[in-house]
Amino acid sequence: MFDVIIINMKAKLRRSLVVFLLVVSGLILFWSIWPLNANKRSIQLYPQDLTLPVEDGSQTFEMIIDGRLLTLEWPSKLRTGDSGNIRLGLELIEDSGITPPVPVRLDDKPDVEGQNGNIYDTHHIIVEAHLEMPDMPHVPTGQIYEGLLPGKPTFFSWRVRPEKKGVYAGTVWLHLNYVPKNGGEETRRVVSAQLLEIEAIELLSIGGSMGRVLGSVGVVVSLVVVLDDLFPLILKMFQKFSEK
Numbered sequence: 001m002f003d004v005i006i007i008n009m010k011a012k013l014r015r016s017l018v019v020f021l022l023v024v025s026g027l028i029l030f031w032s033i034w035p036l037n038a039n040k041r042s043i044q045l046y047p048q049d050l051t052l053p054v055e056d057g058s059q060t061f062e063m064i065i066d067g068r069l070l071t072l073e074w075p076s077k078l079r080t081g082d083s084g085n086i087r088l089g090l091e092l093i094e095d096s097g098i099t100p101p102v103p104v105r106l107d108d109k110p111d112v113e114g115q116n117g118n119i120y121d122t123h124h125i126i127v128e129a130h131l132e133m134p135d136m137p138h139v140p141t142g143q144i145y146e147g148l149l150p151g152k153p154t155f156f157s158w159r160v161r162p163e164k165k166g167v168y169a170g171t172v173w174l175h176l177n178y179v180p181k182n183g184g185e186e187t188r189r190v191v192s193a194q195l196l197e198i199e200a201i202e203l204l205s206i207g208g209s210m211g212r213v214l215g216s217v218g219v220v221v222s223l224v225v226v227l228d229d230l231f232p233l234i235l236k237m238f239q240k241f242s243e244k
Contacts, residue, residue, distance in 0.1 A: 025218025032211030043070045079208030088156040126177040129156040133170030162200035
């Protein structure tokens, strides 16, 4: 009788441990795969914000670029050990669904030949982007360059991967480089400096990749043990059904 009680207690304890392992492993796995929120910021860059003053003899006129929509996307949170993307785009305002602004003259002078010309005819426009985030490992590092063409969007992307828990601050810099086609002096100007923050999180000192491993192994082991316990009962029920 005493032996039967001990056996039943061991069986109950075993089932309780298995259920506990299954619940904990499932929660860890769920936390490690649950998608996290991302942030998006959009800023309209009007044509007059992207002009280049050019001196031609005794007069100064404006070289105008088409208006753009600057978009920045980044993850608000990342699990340690997981990777995320920061994306920066210079899109056409027309493609964004926003009504394009009417170009505004920066001076009150009447139009004369050569004023407010198309800068694409006289300059190569090189977009320079740089992610400044010293405490967060990211690729690529340093400056990235892309050509800006009329009627074409330009995009940049960085891959970040936090190794430690904490809040990481950074800045995404965007410059425009105006390179004259006739070989004149290059002009470089700052267009935007966007601040961002990414919080690296953990669960009980467990990161994303480790959480997926531990959670998956725990769930599989728990299910194997449960099936091992249920298999004799299923076999007995099948035998009784066959005898009938």
